[in-house]
Amino acid sequence: MFDSNSYLNMELMRFTTAGSVDDGKSTLIGRLLYDSKSIFEDQLENIRATSERRGENYVNLALLTDGLRAEREQGITIDVAYRYFSTPKRKFIIADTPGHIQYTRNMVTGASTANLAIILIDARNGVVEQTRRHSLIASLLGIPHIAVCINKMDLVDYSQEQYDKIVKDYRDFAARLKVKDIHFLPISALNGDNVVTRSTKMPWYEGVTLLYLLETVHIAGDTNHIDARFPVQYVIRPYNDEFHDYRGYAGRLSSGVLRPGDRVTILPSGLQSSIKAIEMDGKELQEAFAPMSVTVLLNDDIDISRGDMIVRDNNKPQVEQDIEAMICWMGDQPLRPDGKYALKHTTRDARAVVKDIKYKLDISSLHRITDNPVISANDIGRISIRTTAPLMYDPYTRNRETGSFILIDEGTNVTVGAGIILD
């Protein structure tokens, strides 16, 4: 029986899955959905019929996630797909990213909001180039938790020796990355070993199942509750008799906590005031913390508009026009040295000019290519930019919300770059 009160205590967790073409990613997701009873009968019937019509020998669980006509026709995944399931403990959002085309672009998109990344390794092949790429991106995008799933254990006779070797190889490589929390699990997605239920084939493994890890890994501590950052999104002015002088600053806290009475500074102007009230839907709140959407009222009448940021007097972000960043490039045309782009950062719009391309990263070896680096689609590199208006930012490693920006091509309006601000 479903407990109708328990859902009020459920946490939301976002994770992304990374893997190469045949590493069993779709099977793993299918297994998680199936074993947690999140696949519906008509969905299963539908893909069973489709698999049969296409002459496939088994129920192709990839059809669950590949929804577009071109994907079904070509048997490929084009775009990030979002999947949902829940257990009594948590609700999960999976950003399922395709492994082969526009790989960096898709994985960066999926990783940008994830709490955890699942990295799949084929137990027969061990750590390969793709593993290193996935891990680098997960590290660069600041995903706090990584679950390295060593899959297809059934094909290596559930060998502890093979598992231990892969774990060691991975640890040696990951020592060069900044990942806070890495877990290793020997699994077989096809047979369900250690996915939802414990495997009886690997008594030597004393760890938890993947689902148990997803349900229990501590994510509340991933949010920055120290630096209060409130980018103003929209100014609420009712213009009616009842709320004649009402001026509310609507937005969502990027990080930290705000309370009525707090002394605050408005950036970039530097004007100061204090918080009169924090509201949502007419109800006054005693505190607001990330990621809450609220409306803030101040005690002084000052000119504040969208793109400004409300922070505490004694804890301010950097306010700069010269920014150092890693850029993940997504545009069809390479990043133009001296190019001008539209930039979005928190709720702020600006323009940016590329001052310098310092290097391009060789994603497999982590080597820096400094000799005439060209940053093309799916490349990652380090750049310096100057913006037309100051940005109020924190380093990305400290704050994923105030430490990130996107670049937009002003001609096509397409998002071409994802920027990660460095210290």
Add this chain to the structure above:
Amino acid sequence: MSLSLNHLKTLESEAIYVIREAAAQFQNPCILFSGGKDSIAVTYLAKKAFYPAPIPFPLVHVDTGHNFPETIAYRDQLVAKLGVRLIVGSVQESIDKARVAEEKGFNASRIRLQTTTLLDTIEEFKFDCALGGARRDEEKARAKERFFSHRDEFGQWDPKNQRPELWNLFNGRKHVGEHFRVFPISNWTELDVWQYMAMEGIDLPTLYYAHKRKVFERDGVLLAESEHIPMKPNEKPEERLIRFRTIGDITSTGATVSVAATIDEIIQEVASTRITERGGRADDKRSETSMEDRKKEGYF
């Protein structure tokens, strides 16, 4: 002191953020209102997002003329309660003006015709953004949707060429004549919507709750007896205890046999069901990718 939000509050906060972002980035947005629970959720979230100011955009209802009367009654009450402007785009008018032609036969439906009326309404009122209640868990083509979804000057969606959506930075830049569809509850599931309605104490149209109604079966779908659906000689309506899990045009909305008469009972039912929500939608059964095809043309 615990600084964590439960999943419903997190989803609510995300939706309000998206709605405010639409209000800030576009000149002239509207909410697409179908009378279904998802567009009702978006409307209530918009009320919260701007309180004490009124919702700064109108509701647009694309009316096929084949409605459940309960939907229209609920719509008019909600509009009066929230003090929001209502714009009705009429499919009947599009037919009368010969913009579209009525489908013929027993399974005739105005679902596809809605697209023309919708795009005409968007053009007439110069909307540059239409907020909708589509959810990614509803349907496989919708699983690939963005929060901010670009439409070209023909109102078309190009699923293979979508803008990447990174962090919470939404790119609503566009050329003249183009518009955006914005989906604030993208990440909600059917169960989330119901749990949210229970948490917030929001009443829904009576169609969602178990009630007695004359229905008949066609191709495995239970349809309501209605003047808008011609019946075949062998189709005999009988009174059954049913409810609707989704509400759309009366010709294509299938009923579910159910005794769930309260929100809590519905949550129990939804949590234990093994059939998807749109399993009863005749419009989705036309082909494996019928939703994608309609969406490309400019459907919701």
